[in-house]
Amino acid sequence: MSFFRNQFANVVEWEEFRDDMIFWKWSNQEVKKGSKLIIRPGQDAIFINNGKIEGVFEDEGEYKIDSDIIPFLSTLKGFKFGFNSGMRVEVLFVNTKEFTVKWGTQNPILIPTPQLPGGMPIRANGTFHFKVNDYVALIDKVAGIKESYLVEDVKIRLTSVLDQLLMKWISREGKDMFNLQANASDIANGIREDLDMQVIDNGMTITGFQIMSFSYPQEIQDMITKTASHEMIGNLQKYQQVSMTDGIASGKVTGGGAASDMASMMMGMNIANEMMKNMNQGQKEPLASETASTVPSSEGGKKVNFCPNCGAKNEGANFCPNCGYKLSM
Template sequence: MGLFSKQFANVVEWQEFREDMIFYKWNNDEIKKGSRLIIRPGQDAIFLYNGKIEGIFKDEGDYDIESQIIPFLSTLKGFKFGFNSGIRAEVLFINTKEFISKWGTQNAINIPAPNMPGGLPIRANGTFTFKVNDYVKLIDKIAGVKQSYLVEDVRLRIVAILDQLLMKWITKEGKDMFNLQANSFDIANGIRSDLDMQLFDSGLSVSGFTIMSFTYPEEIQKMINKNASFGMIGDMGRYQQAAMTEGISSGKVHGGGVASDMAGMMMGINMANQMMQNMNTPNSPANNSQTTPGSQSKPNFCPNCGTKTDGANFCSNCGHKLV
């Protein structure tokens, strides 16, 4: 297709420039005598003649095509503009910057996981970066049939194969399905390498790929949070005590006085039992204290409720002091 309108001079430039446009083809009928080429920062200009690259110009500036461009073109060095003659050629402008785009899984991906026959459904999101690195391949595969190309076009192409790549790299080397974020760096590096190979033939290079987060179903996320709480607190008994305390203090444990009273009583008994167990241990401060020769002996049964004391300082049932 010719590029420039039938007039004595044209301005060859990237019209209506967009930051998310990867390349743009200047389309008019032909280049006339006196035409100028304008290259702005972050742009390269490629002259094409009969589908073949004639010259690539990377320095920004305002150039006279006849005197400053034609002498450097491969097969058009001897071309002379006549009064009515022009060059039927194409000029392709390339955006040389590195592009960044967000991605996200369109649907949940069912990752094989132990004891889950249907797989573990997860979603993920993040960003990727890419740029043009091979003009010949770009023209051969894309620019030869398109007037322009957008970041969204690349994003759609990547998202179409991303589910398969996530499945591949998540399941590789037996990664923990319930703590994928810990392995997100390795997973992202593997995906970036595969995506780079997928876009290689199009003249594009994927320079970065990040995973910002993995998202589990709500019930799975609750289970993960609970397991994390168990690990932080250390044991089930302490977790139950902490959960009961939190429930009472937050008002979640209630019920007309009965439920909350019962919960408070249970917590009090547990705390008292724990206190007495600590006091009865050989190294506890109470047992390490010195006794006077005339100290009173401990009764075998609590004088208040009759519960066997087993040598304790306080009754394990009612808490009565035994000495």
């Protein structure tokens, strides 16, 4: 008799456990006497009868259905196995891990901005995380009509609304279109809350949302890079000088073409401007010969240090010792 009983026994388990599967429903709905339940790490087993949860088993291990499981089921405690009869029940295995999904915008998002009438075309990418947190809602909305549910199913649903959410939170409060990375955390927090509302009815929750980077069209990126370079140097004229000098030194501006002529002309003008500045500064300063050409006299007048007639040096005499020219003033 025990031999025939074992023929009817079965094993209730999620044998082909997949990391990308959110839940899997055991296909054989009839549990026989002598059957056993196997729960692996990262799984919960939910017994369902007539669409109603009878029991949730979370501890990993191997259990006998008739002695370890049946006594704990809510409405089936008095169930008695017969020789040819079994208990018709569904067993839903749920993956309890936190799932990580990479996302990215497939097409540029046109963010309204005054600088560009057609909108700023922006791409973004990052990750989001979710997990199952409500078995009742999961069974009612999803597991009741599906045999399994994949992470890809959730990804398709959420990425379909990401473009609108990115536009909403980037445009909110006048975010700087050219420095969105500085506001990435605030934008991500807002999107996470909105995405959570998309999956909460299905018994899941968004545990995290990150924006790794924003990207602009190459023309916009070049403009941002050039603007940053100007700000870093702080002087546009100096930036032009450095750029032109670097071009000539690297050989990029050579020959007798227009670029070379323009470079030479700009460098010549810059050098001439610097010479004029130096000359003007020099004219404003008094010459040493002028300040030292005369000294006060003890008689109240001034005596010349050098003879204005022949240029001979004077040691304080009233007349030039070389030509006799009167020196006192």
